[in-house]
Amino acid sequence: MNRNERNRYVEQHLKDYLPKEFQQAEVKVLEICKNNGEIKDGVVVRENTEGAVPILYLDEYNFLYPDKVLKEIAENYLDILARDQDMVNKIKEELKERESILNKVTLHAINRERNTAFLANIPHLRLQDLALYPVIDLGNSMICNVTYDFCSYIKISGDEMLKIALHNLSVQKAIIAPVSEMLRDIGFPMDEELENKNPMKMYVVTNQNALFGAAHIMNPNVMERLQKIFQDGFYILPSSTHELIVIDSEESEQSVSDLVRIVKEVNKNEVVYDEQLSNHVYRFKDKETGLEMYEDGKWYKNSIHTPMREIFPQK
Structure with a gap:
């Protein structure tokens, strides 16, 4: 099957392999702009109209045997959902102590010219053709990008967040x-x-x-x-x-x-x-x-x- 056929198949049949509580959810395959402007197809399962949901990218799966791969996708999606819930819970816990979350802020570097859309709602520094933006490093490969909306939520400006991230980077062991x-x-x-x-x-x-x-x-x-x-x-x-x-x-x-x-x-x-x-x-x-x-x-x-x-x- 081609890409469009694959995406429609996932939207129509993925719920057959998900638990009962997901049967009223909406399954959509979206075009996601990744780092450096790379476009990937990602499936989301939205149980309600609000809140963030995890994305599972489809390009790494072989659809030669559609039923078998849909079962694998459903299992992997549930694993990601559990992991992301762990991240949300950890952030909520950390936010009880504002200083704790700010101590975990650091910088990541990307190519600025290839990531203009991504950077639109992200405070960042421009260094030549690069952009350096703040993230929260929660450990165990759990990384959360810091947006302007997040800055507003914890009542800190984008500039202040960048200064904190730069300070934290400077004291890290390189x-x-x-x-x-x-x-x-x-x-x-x-x-x-x-x-x-x-x-x-x-x-x-x-x-x-x-x-x-x-x-x-x-x-x-x-x-x-x-x-x-x-x-x-x-x-x-x-x-x-x-x-x-x-x-x-x-x-x-x-x-x-x-x-x-x-x-x-x-x-x-x-x-x-x-x-x-x-x-x-x-x-x-x-x-x-x-x-x-x-x-x-x-x-x-x-x-x-x-x-x-x-x-x-x-x-």
């Missing part, structure tokens, strides 16, 4: 380690003789769980530590939303144009689309110059901007 060391830690065999012939400094920057660690590009303490390692300046290659690759700008044997080409090729062939951060190369020389971005043969100076919330007409 991982800054040579690429060779990171590879050894995951069991990748390294040739010491080859390393000695190619002693160029190349480091990875991420966080302790290696998820969304690229946000440390906004961490002043990380930049200060990197300055001590690379005293004459360094290039930052946006490996993904999870980590950055940092190399010595003086020792690099490739031209900046070559580095840009490498970043684009790696993004195209190695990094899944919704985890791609940027196709640009950045340079950091000193605090005064800040983070520069290379584009069309030029270095563009650092620019950090906090946009105002979009103003929508009253209905």
Whole structure:
């Protein structure tokens, strides 16, 4: 079956595999805009017209045997529903102590140009072609995006929320380690003789769980530590939303144009689309110059901007 047939089939028959309490619910398959503007089909089961509901994406399922896969989708949806309810309950509990929830706010980095729709109701910082936005990290891979509506609910401005997130990021323990060391830690065999012939400094920057660690590009303490390692300046290659690759700008044997080409090729062939951060190369020389971005043969100076919330007409 094609995509439209699949979606109609799910809408018409998914309730056959759900418990009795869902038989009056509405099942809809929606086009969902994911990170970097990627469109995916997601099924939602709405028991009433209010409140948020979890989304289960259909593209990963093989509909060769429709009945079998619908049973799997129903089971997985119920699992997600339970997990999301755990998150809602945890947030409600945390909100009883306002400081507790604010201590869990941090920043995630994404490509700004590919995510304009997503960012419309999200407070964020603009850093070159990137956007850094606040999330609540509840642990165990439970992440909640911080919207302007949430800020209003806890009576805090978007600007204040960003300052809290930036502070929390700055005191987090970042991982800054040579690429060779990171590879050894995951069991990748390294040739010491080859390393000695190619002693160029190349480091990875991420966080302790290696998820969304690229946000440390906004961490002043990380930049200060990197300055001590690379005293004459360094290039930052946006490996993904999870980590950055940092190399010595003086020792690099490739031209900046070559580095840009490498970043684009790696993004195209190695990094899944919704985890791609940027196709640009950045340079950091000193605090005064800040983070520069290379584009069309030029270095563009650092620019950090906090946009105002979009103003929508009253209905």
